Amino acid sequence: MNDIGLSPWHLWIILSVLLITAEIFVSGFVLAGLGFAALCAALGHYFGAELGWALLAYVIGALLFFVGIRPFALRTFMHREPSPFGVHGMVGKQVTVIDGPDIGGKFYTVFRDSRWTLESEDDLLEGDSAEIVAVKTSTLVVKRIAR
Template identity: 80%
Template sequence: MSVLGLSPWHLWIIAGVLLITAEIFVSGFVMAGLGFGALCAALGHYLGGELGWALLGYALGTLAFFVGIRPFALRTFMNQEPSRFGVRGMVGKQVTVMDSPDVGGDYYTMFRDSRWALESEDDLMEGDLAEVVGVKTSTLIVKRLPR
């Protein structure tokens, strides 16, 4: 089968080059990953001669790009830091320890308009300042700051 006198693997190469070129307009190495997959599909179609091999090459090439190459490229070329939103954004923040009004109740804090239970290896007292070092479900793991 040929389209415009081109073999199917030629079309995969053209699609791959166009997708990699489109990466200029879309950041994040997404289009480049799809283009890399298309180039792998071209290789699979050329070597195997069937569409099934091309689709397998596309799937494996795209998967390899997004799992292995893309994270490396983001760190290297875009200096992208890990996300500081949501739970990850809480780590490193300071909170004030509050004591539960219930007898024998646990310590808690108010952080971002929500009540959070506290867990710490340090001895905490009401009014202490603590730094969030981790988050476990609905509990903040904190380290007491020096007074």
């Protein structure tokens, strides 16, 4: 490792930064816990100068995070109610039905600057108001609002 100027504890810190950064893309504070443990391992390797101390510090750091810090973080940052953004924020909103250009084709709507295909068990007509009840990939499932 000294050929490139890195000590083993440097590698633990790099791993820690990568794992904590990857937590942005994964929910549940799992990668952040492993990153915290890698940071503990870096300290263990720095002060103990042996791999055994680093691994012991990694295990202790992981246990500390997953038993103590993670439950607190989940209670604090992870809420049970759905986010007002994305798909969950669309349910319950109203849209206006637009007829497709082809005869007997599908109905569409424009919602949040995007064109969406509509699916409904109700008979829809162009100009009807409908409420979004679910989202299936690029299709909005709607219920017609009484005319």
